[in-house]
Amino acid sequence: MMNKQAQLQIDQINMRGLVVEVDEETELEDFEGSHLRHMQILKYFDKVRELLPEAAPDQGNENSPYIYRFYMTLGIRSLSDEDAGHPDQNAVSPMLIIQADYVIQYLSERKLSEKDCLDFAEYEVYLHLWPYFREVVQSSCSRLGIECLTVPAYPE
Numbered sequence: 761m762m763n764k765q766a767q768l769q770i771d772q773i774n775m776r777g778l779v780v781e782v783d784e785e786t787e788l789e790d791f792e793g794s795h796l797r798h799m800q801i802l803k804y805f806d807k808v809r810e811l812l813p814e815a816a817p818d819q820g821n822e823n824s825p826y827i828y829r830f831y832m833t834l835g836i837r838s839l840s841d842e843d844a845g846h847p848d849q850n851a852v853s854p855m856l857i858i859q860a861d862y863v864i865q866y867l868s869e870r871k872l873s874e875k876d877c878l879d880f881a882e883y884e885v886y887l888h889l890w891p892y893f894r895e896v897v898q899s900s901c902s903r904l905g906i907e908c909l910t911v912p913a914y915p916e
Contacts, residue, residue: 768828768866768880773892776831777861780900786855791906798844799909802835802859803886808877825867828877830885834893835859836909858900858909862889890914 782788811827837854846852864885872880894911901908 767868767870767872768884769868770864770888771827771867772863772865773889774863774865775860775892775896776863778896778900779835779857779859780904781854781857782904783853783855788905791856791904798839798841800837800839800854801912802833802837804833805878805881805885806831806833806861808881810871810877825869826871828866828868828872830864830866830877830881831861832864832881832885832889833859833861834886834889836897836911838909856906856909858897860893860896862892864889887914 782791808831809829811829835858837857837859839852839854843852843854897911898908
């Protein structure tokens with residue numbers, strides 16, 4: 761396995777979308793610590809796009825980096841005590857959901873295989889995005905006027 765960390769360098773991190781929703785039956789002023797017992801972390805990898813190096817007018821492709829864009833979604837949702845015991849937790853409506861879609865762009869001096877990109881997405885990209893997502897959760901809770909959700913340093 762190659763050392764992907766040495767080959768890919770973060771170039772840009774951009775948020776493409778943000779969803780902050782409170783269930784219509786949940787009153788914000790009633791939202792309290794007991795509503796935070798059943799939290800779920802959501803992590804989705806959508807796709808990776810490879811952009812070929814662009815040659816500068818006075819040089820060949822050898823000095824231009826490959827560009828890799830990873831499209832990812834991170835989220836957190838809070839379930840009621842009743843819904844937390846439901847056998848299909850995807851079928852229940854969360855009391856609160858905060859979900860952010862990101863595109864994170866990396867530069868590489870050489871072309872990577874599809875497997876290397878997928879491995880990198882699974883093991884590294886989430887680590888790079890996680891601090892940004894934690895900040896989104898904290899600021900969203902503050903704007904909602906609710907107790908801040910405790911987001912782990914990094915989920916297992």
